Every structure is written in C-alpha cells, then in structure tokens.
Amino acid sequence: MLEKVDVRFLKSPEEVGLENPVFIEGLPGIGHVGKLVADHLVNELKAEKVVEIYSHYFPPQVMVLEDGTIRMPxxxxxxxxxxGNxxxxxxxxGDFQSISNEGHFELVNAYIDVAKKFSARMIYTLGGYGVGKLVEEPYVIGAANSPEIVEELKSYGVKFEPGEPGGGIIGASGLLLGVSELEGIPAACLMGVTSGYMVDPKSAKVVLDVLCKMLSLEVSVEALEERAKEMEKIIAQIKEMQEMAVQQWKSDEDLRYFR
Amino acid sequence: MLEKVDVRFLKSPEEVGLENPVFIEGLPGIGHVGKLVADHLVNELKAEKVVEIYSHYFPPQVMVLEDGTIRMPxxxxxxxxxxGNxxxxxxxxGDFQSISNEGHFELVNAYIDVAKKFSARMIYTLGGYGVGKLVEEPYVIGAANSPEIVEELKSYGVKFEPGEPGGGIIGASGLLLGVSELEGIPAACLMGVTSGYMVDPKSAKVVLDVLCKMLSLEVSVEALEERAKEMEKIIAQIKEMQEMAVQQWKSDEDLRYFR
Amino acid sequence: MLEKVDVRFLKSPEEVGLENPVFIEGLPGIGHVGKLVADHLVNELKAEKVVEIYSHYFPPQVMVLEDGTIRMPxxxxxxxxxxGNxxxxxxxxGDFQSISNEGHFELVNAYIDVAKKFSARMIYTLGGYGVGKLVEEPYVIGAANSPEIVEELKSYGVKFEPGEPGGGIIGASGLLLGVSELEGIPAACLMGVTSGYMVDPKSAKVVLDVLCKMLSLEVSVEALEERAKEMEKIIAQIKEMQEMAVQQWKSDEDLRYFR
Amino acid sequence: MLEKVDVRFLKSPEEVGLENPVFIEGLPGIGHVGKLVADHLVNELKAEKVVEIYSHYFPPQVMVLEDGTIRMPxxxxxxxxxxGNxxxxxxxxGDFQSISNEGHFELVNAYIDVAKKFSARMIYTLGGYGVGKLVEEPYVIGAANSPEIVEELKSYGVKFEPGEPGGGIIGASGLLLGVSELEGIPAACLMGVTSGYMVDPKSAKVVLDVLCKMLSLEVSVEALEERAKEMEKIIAQIKEMQEMAVQQWKSDEDLRYFR
Structure with missing residues (x-):
C-alpha cells in the first residue's frame, strides 16, 4: 500500500547520526541545474541513501531499466x-516534482518533515534561472527567507537584482523557502543563470562553486561536464520514449471505454 | 507543516477586543476594485494584522521581494x-483567490470561521462589475443576502437593476454572501462598475464613498489614485514576470521526466 | 461551514410521514426534459420542500435574483x-449536477441516502435522449436496474431498442440506477426523445404521461408549455450572463497574480 | 453508498481456498491485448467471480445493455x-482504468490488497506494446521487478531489449509491478507487440502462449480470434455511442447553468 506521500526511512535519523546538517534540494527543474549539482554531490561524496519518497503526485507509471527490471518514480x-570539522x-x-498543484504543497511538507527529523539547521534549494538565450558567463542569483542570509550570500558573490527572479520561484525550490520561514528554518535558493534550453553544466558549476565555498566542501568538478552530457542523452532518449508512450496511451484512450 | 487551509491567528479575538465588528472582504478580482478599497482602508486606518491565511489552493510558488527575501502567497x-462610537x-x-473550484468553498468556510470567532455582525464583500467599456461616471451596484439589506443599500445610493450583475457573483465575494446566509450573518456585496481592463481607482472611490457613509468612517481618498497607479505598475511587472516564469516552467516540463 | 456535500433536512422523515414513497430525480440535463417534468410536478402538486443540498461540487458562485438578493446554488x-390511496x-x-467527475459519485451517494432515510421503495430518474434533429412525435425510451422493471415499463409504452441510449447514461440519472442496484432499490430511467437543442415541453409531456400513468397521478399538463417557454427565456438570459461573468473573471485572471 | 474505491468480496479468500495463486491483470489498454488474454482465460477456464471493484475514479455513468437493464462500470x-497439481x-x-492520475495509485493499492488477501505468490500484468505499424510476427517483450524473473522470462522466449518499452509502462500494468516490488511480491509484465490500431488477437495469442507455458496451463486458443472480432465490433459500437453521449452532454452543458 502506497500512501499519497509515502516517506520511507531506510535508517533512522539517530542511526545516521548527522549533526545539525544542511539540507540541499536538487530536483528536476529549469536547465536541470539543481538536479545536476545535487546528483553530482551525492556521487562525488558517496553519500548514503537514507530516505525514499514515493507519491500519488508522481506520474502513474514505472520506468523500465536497461536490464528489463523496473523502477518506481x-x-x-x-x-x-x-x-568531523x-x-x-x-x-x-529524484525523478519528479508534483504533477498537481496541491501535490507540491504536500510533498514540500514531507521534505520539511524529513529535514526537521534530522535537525537540519539550514536549507539550500538549487535551481536554474532561465533567460532564454545563451549565457557566456553564468553566475548565481539568490533568494532567501531572511535579510541576514541575503547579506551572507552576497559575501559569497551571489547576485541580487530587484525583479529577479521574475515571477517568484515556482515549485519545490520556492515553496521550501516559504514553508521553512513559517517553521523557523533559515533557507536560501541558489539559481544558476542558464539559457533554459538544455542541461547546463557550466551553470551548475558556478552554483556548485558557491555552495562548496559556503559549506567548506571540496568536490571535484571534473565529472560535472561528463555527467551533464550523459544526463542530456538520457533526457533526449526518455523524452522521445515518454512522448511515444503517452501518444500510444492517449490514442488508445477511446478503446478503453467498452464492453 | 502547512495545512490545506492554514489559518494562523497572530492575536486571539479576545486580545484584539473588537466589538461586533463589520467584516470587509477585498481580494483580487475584476478591476481590482475590491482589493484597492480594502488595501486602502488597511493603510489609511493603520489597521493591525491579526490573522494570516496560507493554503494549498494558492499557486505553488513564492514571491521574491526587492531585497531578495521571499514571501509565501x-x-x-x-x-x-x-x-468608541x-x-x-x-x-x-491578500494575494489570491483559490486556483481550484473546490478550494473556493474551503477558503470561504475559513473566512466565515474567522468572522464568527470575532463575532462579526455583518459582512461586506467588495468587487468590480466589468462592463467591457470605459465608464465615465462609475457607480455602485449591489447584492445582499436579505431584502432588508437591499433596501438599506438603496438608501445609500447603491443601484439595483434586474439582471445585474449578470451571471451571479463568482468567487469569494459571491460565496461569502451565500454561506453567510446559511450561517445567519447579514451580508452585502458592493461592486464598482468598471471597464474591467485595468486597476480602476475611480471605481474604487465610489465604492469607498458608499462604504464610508454606511460605516460613518472618515478616510482620505487622496492616496487612492496614487495607490492605483502603483498597483497598476506592480501588476504589469508581475504579469510579465509571471508569464516568463510559467513559460520557463512549462517549456521545461518534458525535461522533468527523466533519469 | 459548508460540507463538501451538505444535506440539510428541513423536516425529519418521521415528521414528513411519507409511506414508502417513490423517489423522482429531475436535474438539469439534455433538453432539460427531466428538470421540466420534475419542476412541473413540484409546482402542480404543491409539494413541500424537505431537504436542501449544497456542495463544493457546484460552481463557486451565487446567483443574483431580480430583487437584488442572492441565492446559493x-x-x-x-x-x-x-x-391515502x-x-x-x-x-x-435543482440547479446543477457536479462540475467534477468524482463529485457525481459523492452527490449520488447523498441522493441515495436521502431516499433510504425516507424508505423510498423505487427510484425514477428523468432525462432527455437527444437525437440531434427535430422530433415530430416524441416517445419515451427506458432503462432499468432489473429485467422485471423493463417488462413493466414496456407495458406502459416505454420503448426499449438495443443500442439505445447509446453510450449509456451519463451523470446522476445513470449513476442513480447503478448505485440503487447495489443498494437493492428498484430503479428506472425514463428518457424523452428530443432534439437536444432546446428546452422541450413536447418531450417532457410524453415522459410526464408515462410517469402519471405508472403512479396513478393526475396532473394537468397545460402549464408545461408555458413553463418551458419561461425556462427557455431564463436559460437564454442566464447563458448570456454566465458567459459574460466567466469572461470577465477569466480575462482578469492574470491580474489576480500580484502584489 | 459507494466508496471511492469499493472492493466487494463475493466470497472470502478462505471460502475460495486458492493455494498461493498467481494473480493476472488484464485491463483495457494498448491493442486490448491484455484484456483479450485475461477475458479469454476467464471464459475458457470458467473461472468464478469472487470480487467486484467499483470506483469514483471510473466515468460517472452506467452502461445500458441489450435488454434495457443497466450495468455499473x-x-x-x-x-x-x-x-491439484x-x-x-x-x-x-474489467471495464476501465482510472480517469484521474491519483486514482491509478488508489486502484492499484486495492488490487494489491486483494492479491495479498488471497496470498498470491506472483503477479503477471498483461498488455500491448504499440509500434505504430502492422506487425507480421508478433512477439512478447517483458519487464519484471527482479533480475531473477527477467532471466526466467527469457527462458520462455520473452524478449528484453534495452530501451523497450520506451517511456516505461503507464497505468495499472506498470504500477502493479512497482508497488509489488515495495510489498515484496514478485511481478512481471508481458507485452504483446502490436500495431496499437485495433484489438489484436495475434498479439494476444503469443502472450497467451507464453503465459500458458509458464503456468503449465492448457487453454484452447481457437476462440481468441472470434472473441477479438466480437470485441472489435463492440468497441466500434460503443466508441460511436460514447462520442454521441459525450457530445450531447457537452453541447448541453451551458443549459445546465440556470434557474
């Protein structure tokens, strides 16, 4: 039985034993900048999976892997x-954000709940800020849920320009900041400027740079370009597949009414 | 954790100590007439914020302010x-009405609940009535949940013409009247006739005039035009931003299906 | 506070004291045949209102009446x-069927619950069967939740032709038959053949005739034509209003995103 | 009263007395391959109906049968x-998959629950894999929730090619594999390659062949072609009816707003 938002702890927070960790969100989004950075971190740091989240707000399907086995979104x-220091x-x-408006809120509630169970002291959400044209020298723009964090981000070179990001921040990256504020958790969003047309490793690199400096992390960026290429390939492939599958499913829809 | 409709009292009704207050609704809507009047009242009267309402029925995003901090809808x-006398x-x-049909009902339930907790004795909902062309001499048309209130409104110059407003009153301004009736709370809607094409301070002024007369309020109307201009500017800006953000988000939607 | 499906008894079934009544449904639908017949019966018989049903599954609006007062859907x-004999x-x-798929099921559950509380022994649902062209000599086609009722209906001149009504019966008229079957309540649907283009008093008349014969009712049909004309007028008017209101509301939708 | 997902046991699992049965799913889908195979099995084996499932996630309508009686979806x-051996x-x-995204998850939860109540040891989901062109020699492609099952399927001639089925498996056939994995139940999907343009008995035959070999079943395939022809006829008929009914219902929608 799968709950609407089904959070499964593979290890309890006590077992994992983190000390007031920083929570970083990198779900699929504009230019896949956030996902690229977060996936990269997980891989380079050989981080350990501790929670899986399934949901009725993800698409009603499974993915089929190369070896014929399947995977739930x-x-x-x-x-x-x-x-230590x-x-x-x-x-x-992960794979998806919510496919319904209300699902966004329920999923973000669940993410915040996980952060709180691990006593996270700060939340960073990562994303892209699409400008609709190629960006020669990408940089990072920010938003935060307190003026103090805005100032701190500025000291790391994050740019804040009135009116950017236009229209606010949609989805998990935005809502996490907002709900965090209500819960008293400091939170910031780092957005790499990007065209928005493709998976953008250059934009991801500048976001990763800022994040590493702020968290005193040392992470090689070499694999980033490689990872982006691979991600691009997979995306192209899956997009084609997805379209094909949805077309089949739709074109056949009338047939499903019968007997 | 954010409830579906999350009503947060900053002060208890007892602390606030209002005596059978009149409840006035001015949410975004046609010509933003209602919002303009209500925002104006809050500012001119230096009213005190006592309740905040968040909801899964608002758009799943945060707004980014000029200084880089964010704000939940x-x-x-x-x-x-x-x-005293x-x-x-x-x-x-506020920022929004519901983005789903059913959300309208749940939010209106919450508004009524707040009104009842403060022992409100009457509800006024404010809005615009769009006629699709420029209006030289705006006036106020009304609707109410009892014939007695209709008569009273008439005595203040509010117009009632059969067939107006055509199609009933959609959204919070309408439902508040209807649910109030079921709860035994007198309620009326004041609609400023407006083109519907822009934020309309002239229309707001005639609504404000009627409201002030009925409630024996003294409120300067000078700032109204100024406020409308500013609101218009902000709306234009945000509309552009919103479109940009939604486009980005949408154009990128396929990319979100992957890995 | 308005429940999702809010059933309000004005009188208890005991007070009303019906003896195993027949439950007749005539909500808006094709050619408004069902509504026309049911409204006519209520008026001619001077029946007494005993239950009101409100719902989040109706449109989020109120209607404004001629005198300026409002009415909840x-x-x-x-x-x-x-x-006696x-x-x-x-x-x-009533005014509406559900505006969402799932709402249909929840409302029909409520209707069945009312029928059971009054110990209804049989349910008739009334509707139109649109053939897309003018019908000179309308007749009644039927469907029922048991073969015995089919036979009984035939004996009253109701026609049963394989493949009619094509595609089954959508909405309350259909679901009431189906859920009744699961609840062990005999039920039949009477559909007047009609063009589907307008409110059709001729079609309503043949349905009313069958119903009266089956229930040994004596009801004048004179007012039916008059009522249809009036209904047609109101519908034309409201349709125009509705369109105007929705257009206003929609055209203004972007404006609602702001501040 | 009909629950959102309403599972009705006609006999308890104990009464039925199956021994760790294999659970086979064959709901409507691409080329109706899965449905054709499953319906065929039910008929040829003269299997006994033990559970009925109704749901608010099916279309809000009833079907009318040849004799004038109705049937709930x-x-x-x-x-x-x-x-014995x-x-x-x-x-x-059955008739339908879910008409909403979230309904898919709730229905699959219910199917899994039935499987568990009967102590099913394995789940097979059946479907079609549409390639958009006529298929001379159909074959079966597979997916499974463990590598061991993949190997076993290969030994029965099921094909596994990287990138097929493209885009994963949508709907009940896919989700059943995924949720089964989380519940620790082995599961596989067998898809007959098909054009996707029509009910495909040839494709169904190859799926049935594999299934029978794997389960040591002996089932005549003669009636399959016949059944497909009949199904095709019924579908064509119902499609036409369905369109007619929905058109009527829609074209009349404005009329439903009134009084």
Missing amino acids: KNEVYAWKSD GTDLLILV | KNEVYAWKSD GTDLLILV | KNEVYAWKSD GTDLLILV | KNEVYAWKSD GTDLLILV
Whole structure:
C-alpha cells in the first residue's frame, strides 16, 4: 500500500547520526541545474541513501531499466557525514516534482518533515534561472527567507537584482523557502543563470562553486561536464520514449471505454 | 507543516477586543476594485494584522521581494478599533483567490470561521462589475443576502437593476454572501462598475464613498489614485514576470521526466 | 461551514410521514426534459420542500435574483403525500449536477441516502435522449436496474431498442440506477426523445404521461408549455450572463497574480 | 453508498481456498491485448467471480445493455482452482482504468490488497506494446521487478531489449509491478507487440502462449480470434455511442447553468 506521500526511512535519523546538517534540494527543474549539482554531490561524496519518497503526485507509471527490471518514480534523500570539522549534509534528489498543484504543497511538507527529523539547521534549494538565450558567463542569483542570509550570500558573490527572479520561484525550490520561514528554518535558493534550453553544466558549476565555498566542501568538478552530457542523452532518449508512450496511451484512450 | 487551509491567528479575538465588528472582504478580482478599497482602508486606518491565511489552493510558488527575501502567497485579516462610537472593522485582503473550484468553498468556510470567532455582525464583500467599456461616471451596484439589506443599500445610493450583475457573483465575494446566509450573518456585496481592463481607482472611490457613509468612517481618498497607479505598475511587472516564469516552467516540463 | 456535500433536512422523515414513497430525480440535463417534468410536478402538486443540498461540487458562485438578493446554488428534495390511496412522492430538483467527475459519485451517494432515510421503495430518474434533429412525435425510451422493471415499463409504452441510449447514461440519472442496484432499490430511467437543442415541453409531456400513468397521478399538463417557454427565456438570459461573468473573471485572471 | 474505491468480496479468500495463486491483470489498454488474454482465460477456464471493484475514479455513468437493464462500470477478479497439481489463478479483468492520475495509485493499492488477501505468490500484468505499424510476427517483450524473473522470462522466449518499452509502462500494468516490488511480491509484465490500431488477437495469442507455458496451463486458443472480432465490433459500437453521449452532454452543458 502506497500512501499519497509515502516517506520511507531506510535508517533512522539517530542511526545516521548527522549533526545539525544542511539540507540541499536538487530536483528536476529549469536547465536541470539543481538536479545536476545535487546528483553530482551525492556521487562525488558517496553519500548514503537514507530516505525514499514515493507519491500519488508522481506520474502513474514505472520506468523500465536497461536490464528489463523496473523502477518506481521516487525522490530520495542522501546523508553525508563530514570528517568531523566540516558540515554534515542531507541531499534531496529524484525523478519528479508534483504533477498537481496541491501535490507540491504536500510533498514540500514531507521534505520539511524529513529535514526537521534530522535537525537540519539550514536549507539550500538549487535551481536554474532561465533567460532564454545563451549565457557566456553564468553566475548565481539568490533568494532567501531572511535579510541576514541575503547579506551572507552576497559575501559569497551571489547576485541580487530587484525583479529577479521574475515571477517568484515556482515549485519545490520556492515553496521550501516559504514553508521553512513559517517553521523557523533559515533557507536560501541558489539559481544558476542558464539559457533554459538544455542541461547546463557550466551553470551548475558556478552554483556548485558557491555552495562548496559556503559549506567548506571540496568536490571535484571534473565529472560535472561528463555527467551533464550523459544526463542530456538520457533526457533526449526518455523524452522521445515518454512522448511515444503517452501518444500510444492517449490514442488508445477511446478503446478503453467498452464492453 | 502547512495545512490545506492554514489559518494562523497572530492575536486571539479576545486580545484584539473588537466589538461586533463589520467584516470587509477585498481580494483580487475584476478591476481590482475590491482589493484597492480594502488595501486602502488597511493603510489609511493603520489597521493591525491579526490573522494570516496560507493554503494549498494558492499557486505553488513564492514571491521574491526587492531585497531578495521571499514571501509565501497569503491572505490576511486586519483589525481596526474605532475610537468608541464608530464601527470596529475586520478587513480581509491578500494575494489570491483559490486556483481550484473546490478550494473556493474551503477558503470561504475559513473566512466565515474567522468572522464568527470575532463575532462579526455583518459582512461586506467588495468587487468590480466589468462592463467591457470605459465608464465615465462609475457607480455602485449591489447584492445582499436579505431584502432588508437591499433596501438599506438603496438608501445609500447603491443601484439595483434586474439582471445585474449578470451571471451571479463568482468567487469569494459571491460565496461569502451565500454561506453567510446559511450561517445567519447579514451580508452585502458592493461592486464598482468598471471597464474591467485595468486597476480602476475611480471605481474604487465610489465604492469607498458608499462604504464610508454606511460605516460613518472618515478616510482620505487622496492616496487612492496614487495607490492605483502603483498597483497598476506592480501588476504589469508581475504579469510579465509571471508569464516568463510559467513559460520557463512549462517549456521545461518534458525535461522533468527523466533519469 | 459548508460540507463538501451538505444535506440539510428541513423536516425529519418521521415528521414528513411519507409511506414508502417513490423517489423522482429531475436535474438539469439534455433538453432539460427531466428538470421540466420534475419542476412541473413540484409546482402542480404543491409539494413541500424537505431537504436542501449544497456542495463544493457546484460552481463557486451565487446567483443574483431580480430583487437584488442572492441565492446559493442548491438542489432540493420535495415531498408530496397522496390522499391515502395513491403513491407518496419525493422529488429531487435543482440547479446543477457536479462540475467534477468524482463529485457525481459523492452527490449520488447523498441522493441515495436521502431516499433510504425516507424508505423510498423505487427510484425514477428523468432525462432527455437527444437525437440531434427535430422530433415530430416524441416517445419515451427506458432503462432499468432489473429485467422485471423493463417488462413493466414496456407495458406502459416505454420503448426499449438495443443500442439505445447509446453510450449509456451519463451523470446522476445513470449513476442513480447503478448505485440503487447495489443498494437493492428498484430503479428506472425514463428518457424523452428530443432534439437536444432546446428546452422541450413536447418531450417532457410524453415522459410526464408515462410517469402519471405508472403512479396513478393526475396532473394537468397545460402549464408545461408555458413553463418551458419561461425556462427557455431564463436559460437564454442566464447563458448570456454566465458567459459574460466567466469572461470577465477569466480575462482578469492574470491580474489576480500580484502584489 | 459507494466508496471511492469499493472492493466487494463475493466470497472470502478462505471460502475460495486458492493455494498461493498467481494473480493476472488484464485491463483495457494498448491493442486490448491484455484484456483479450485475461477475458479469454476467464471464459475458457470458467473461472468464478469472487470480487467486484467499483470506483469514483471510473466515468460517472452506467452502461445500458441489450435488454434495457443497466450495468455499473466495474472491474472484477475471478478465481480458478487447478485440479491439484497446477497453478491456482486470480484474474483481474474489467471495464476501465482510472480517469484521474491519483486514482491509478488508489486502484492499484486495492488490487494489491486483494492479491495479498488471497496470498498470491506472483503477479503477471498483461498488455500491448504499440509500434505504430502492422506487425507480421508478433512477439512478447517483458519487464519484471527482479533480475531473477527477467532471466526466467527469457527462458520462455520473452524478449528484453534495452530501451523497450520506451517511456516505461503507464497505468495499472506498470504500477502493479512497482508497488509489488515495495510489498515484496514478485511481478512481471508481458507485452504483446502490436500495431496499437485495433484489438489484436495475434498479439494476444503469443502472450497467451507464453503465459500458458509458464503456468503449465492448457487453454484452447481457437476462440481468441472470434472473441477479438466480437470485441472489435463492440468497441466500434460503443466508441460511436460514447462520442454521441459525450457530445450531447457537452453541447448541453451551458443549459445546465440556470434557474
């Protein structure tokens, strides 16, 4: 039985034993900047999966892997313990955001709940800010749920320009900031400026740079370009597949009414 | 954790100590007439915020302010105590109405609940009535949940013409009248005739005039035009931003299906 | 506070004292045949309103009446006691069917619950069967939840032709038959053949004729034509109004995103 | 009263007395391959209906049968006891999949619950894999929730090619595999390659062949072609009817707003 928002702890927060970790969100979104950075962190740091999240708000389907086995759509939280004098991390990555408006709120409630169970002291949400044209020199723009954090981000080179990001921040990256504020958890959003047309490793790199500086992390960025290429390929492939599958499903819809 | 309709009292009704206040609703709507009047009242009277309302029925996003901090979409109720021989007020203002049909009913239930907790004796809902062309001499048309109130409104110059407003009253301004009737609370809707094409301070002024006369309020109308201009500017800006943000989000939607 | 499906008994079934009444449904639908017949019965028999039904599944609006007062969208159940040797009746009439798929099921559950509380022994649902062209000599086609009722209906001249009504019966008229079957309540649907282009008093008349014969009712049909004309006028008017109101509301939708 | 997902046991699992049966799903879908196979099995084996499933996630309507009686949309589970040294079966067949995204998850939860109540040891979901062109020699492609099952399926001639089925498996056939995995139940999907343009008995035959070999079933395939022809006829008829009914209902929608 799958709950509407089904959060499964593979290990209890006590077992994992993080010390006031920083919670980082990197779900699919504009230019996949956030996802690219977060997936990269999980891989480079060899972080450990501690939570799986399934939901009725994800698409009603399974993915079929290369070897013929299937995988439920899911989001995951990984934990990483620093070697003592650094910052412990929780990293939220995954396949989907909500496919319904109201689902966004319910999922964000669940993410916040996980952060609180691990006593997270701060939340960073990662994303892209699409400008609709190629960006030669990407940079990072920010938003935060307190003026103090805005000032701190500025000191790390994050740009704040009135009217950007236009229209606010849609989805988990935005709502996490807002609900965090209501829960008294400091939170910031780092957005890499990007065209928005493709998976953008350059934009991801500048976001990763800021994040590493702020958290005193040392992470190689070499694999980032490689990872982006692979992600691009997978996305192209899956997009084609997805379209095909949905077309089949739709074109056949009338047939389903019968007997 | 954010409830589906999350009503947060900043002060208890007892602390606020209003005496059978009149509840005024001015949420975004046609020509923003209602919102303009209600926002104006809150500002001119320096009313005190006593309730915040968040909801899964608002858009799943946060707004980014000029200084880089964010704000959750929310509606708010302000309280104003008259100096003894006037009418105490509760004023509902805010960012959004519901984005789903059913959400309208749940939010209106919450508004009525707030009104009842403060022992409101009467509800006024404010709005615009769009006629699709420029209106030289705006006037106020009305609707109410009892014939007695209709008569009273007429005595203040509110017009009632059969077949107007055509199609009934959609959204919070309408439902508040209907649910109030079922709850035994007298309620009326004041609609300023307006083109419907822009934020209309002229129309707002005639609504404000009627309201002030009925409630023996003294409120300067000078700032109204100024406020409308500013509102218009902000709306234009935000509309552009909103479109940009939604486009980005949508154009990128396929990309979100992957891994 | 308005429940999702809010059934309000104005009188308890015991007070009303019907004896195993027949429950008749005539909500808005094709050619408004069902509504026309049911409204006519309520008026001619001077039936007494005993239940009001409000719902979040109706449109989020109120109607404004000629005198400036408002009315919540609602459905109603009327009771009529025969003078002893006839059949007692419960008649469901009203403004709307559900505006969401799932709402249909929840509302039909509520209708069945009312029928059971009054110990209804049989349910008739009334509707139109649109053939897309003018019908010179309308007749009644039927469907029922048992073969015995089919036979009985045939004996009253109701026609049963394989493949009619094509595609089954959508909405309350259909679901009431189906859920009744699961609840062990005999039920039949009477559909007047009609063009589907307008309110059709001729079609309503043949349905009323069958119904009266089956229930040994004596009801004048004179007012039916008059009532249809009036209904047609009101519908034309309201349609125009509705369109105007929805257009206003929609055209203004972007404006609602702001501040 | 009809629950959102209303599972009605006609017999308790104990009464039925299956021994760790295999659960087979064959609901409407691409080329109706799955439905054709499952309906065929139910008929050839003379399996016994043990569960009926109704739901608010099915279309809000009833079907009218040839004799004028009606039928609620429903799915059904049939039980078949082998003669001792074979495999007992549970077969899920029916009219519809969910008409909403979230309904898919709730219905699949219910199917899994039935499977568990009968102590099913394995789940097979059946479907079609549409390639958009005529298929001379159909074959079966597969997916499973463990590598061991993939290997076993290969030994029965089921094909596994990377990137097929593209886009994953949508609907009950896919979700059943995924949720089964989370519940620890082995599960596989068998998809007959098909054009996707029509009910495809050839494709159904190859799926049936594999299934029979795997389960050591002996089932005549003669009636399959006949059944497909009939199904095609019924579908064509119902499609036409369905369109007519929906058109009527829609074209009349404005009329429903009134009084």
